[in-house]
Amino acid sequence: MLISILLLTVLGVIFGLGLGWAAMHFRVRSDPVVERIDALLPQTQCGQCGYPGCRPYAEAISKDEADINQCPPGGEAGIRALADLLGREAKPLNPENGEETAKTVVLIDESRCIGCTLCIQACPVDAIVGAAKLMHTVITSECTGCNLCLPPCPVDCIDIVGVETDILRWREPRPQTGLDLVLVQ
């Protein structure tokens, strides 16, 4: 009787310590679902979803506070990827958040720029360089096309332009056929 009580107590202590150690050493530091949702978002940080950036939106989705159809830059493909990840039904993009458009970048008309630095402060990815009372310019390769720099500009010197395509970025067109099959899984 005493031996079995002792044995079980000792075992309990050993396992308890083991579990405690494991809980400390293998602790998941952040929610892995948030990471995985964030990885599927386009990272434009444009805020069209109603959240201040892609990660906050990912957190909101993981907490079920936001729906998966609020990201216009991600478009239909993005919604489908999110639906796959979360095991939900894909749905069309919420028109309140905007429309899916081809990727654009912005361009500063340098002759009109007065060097107010407001756009630099607005750019979420530091893609605009310049200093007070000096001309600003956009690093096109870093621009995500979020257009957050447009509203603060006092002289409207920022234009939205399409991304230049050259032969290296050429894409095969989708074959044109009369049929549109739906795969029944």
Place this chain on the structure above:
Amino acid sequence: MTSARRIEQAVDAGKHIHRFHGGLRLRHNKRISCQLAVERPPLPELLVVPLFQHAGDIAKPLVRVGDQVLKGQQIGQSQPCAAVHAPVSGIVEFIEDRPMSHPSGQAGPCVVIRADGREQWVALKPISDWRTASADSLITQLQECGLAGLGGAVFPTHAKARDGRERNIHTLILNGVECEPYISCDEMLMREQPGKIILGARILRRVLGAGRVVIAIEDQMGAVKEALTRAAERTDCENISVIKVPKVYPEGGERQLIQVLTGLEVPAGGRPSDLGMVCQNVATAAAVADAVVEGKPLIERYITVTGNGISQPRNFQALLGTSFSHLVEACGGYQDDVARLVVGGPMMGYPVATDETPVVKRSNCVLALTTQDIAEPQPEMPCIRCGECARVCPATLLPQQLHLQIRNGLWEPAEEYGLTACIECGCCDHVCPSHIPLVEWFRYGKSEQRRRALENEASDKARKRFEDREARLLKIKQERAEKMTRRKKMLKDKAFQQDRIRASIDRAKNKNNTDQNTSEADSIVGNPDDA
């Protein structure tokens, strides 16, 4: 059994022992273009040299409009890739976007040279003795001479050689299997210049440090085997053998050829060098001989001009930049009912919109098809799951599955089903009873996959920049808050206040003293008028 041993077996047998999955037996249609000896066409007046000729980047032009260039002078450079050279001596008339023989049909940057007819060569820098030269100097020579795979993939030869050198290569395979119908430029080259091919093979073998050279040709190629064997015997070189393989399309594919020779498959995503082999086209080997022994850059290539739409089909040794129309004119012009111009063969070639398109390093054939040749486009029908496409697929894929996955945007499953392993040979297209343009779908799928990969890269970069910025803003905010609290604390501290007041009084006193001193000094030095 190792791959080296398997190659030995095939060489001992003198023929192929293995086969690859699927494939098609197609009508050859090669003889019509093999009737006349290969000649150079008359010198064209204007040559259009595209700056984008290799797998890789667009080259930067090294010349300006109005410059005088010499034949063989380098006019384009892009660091990891091979160089682009002027095919004639003359004057650069334009550097502008022109049609440039690309599947997209898009225009791209080209250097347009007006030939002056003097054919004045730039000072060539041949390697005096390739047998003693270091492998590195040979590889550099290949890069400077703009060598690229002439079989169609235009992968820079120097990069392939360097990669092969770093791995343990036992066999160099020269690919003379020109399996696509109509094309005969490699066959003509092997007939007419076997010595040069053997020389190039020996140079490449030395660069790679390989022991054996195997030249694979098609069994229909008649006298080619004797020509090559004789040329090899003349050099007294050992371990150069010619193996005939049966004509099954697409046997000229590098992976299919290796499977036929060894029975081994190159692993998916891998390269032949994983099996200790390197594959080069026979035309590349001939160009290597020119580049090393004579120092001549790659400025001309053999090209077949054929098809029922051509009066006298034949092969040319054409300068890069010659327009197709010039070649056709040298063939006696078009037949009346020519309907389509294709670059490459009927299976893997792509149509071009204009015959102003220039010859580039990758162009092996210009095929003019008449209205009779072109099948009436059939209406596409739903897939009936007959499995014919899977039966003929040389990469042992399931085209019917891949097609549905791509059509429905299921990219991950498509990747798992081996979309990247598709060689776009067109066998599945050819046999599909529902006339589904399968290869078009696979090309589209591959290009979408590349786009997705690029987008992921871009979004990762944007995330990193966003996070860095957030961290920086947070740091600035924290620093400001710290400064504020420090100041507040100072203001509250009585003793500290006293100290500061005392310090400022001292400072003021000191200043007064020094002011007096300086004013005294001023008056001493003073203005002479005052005194």
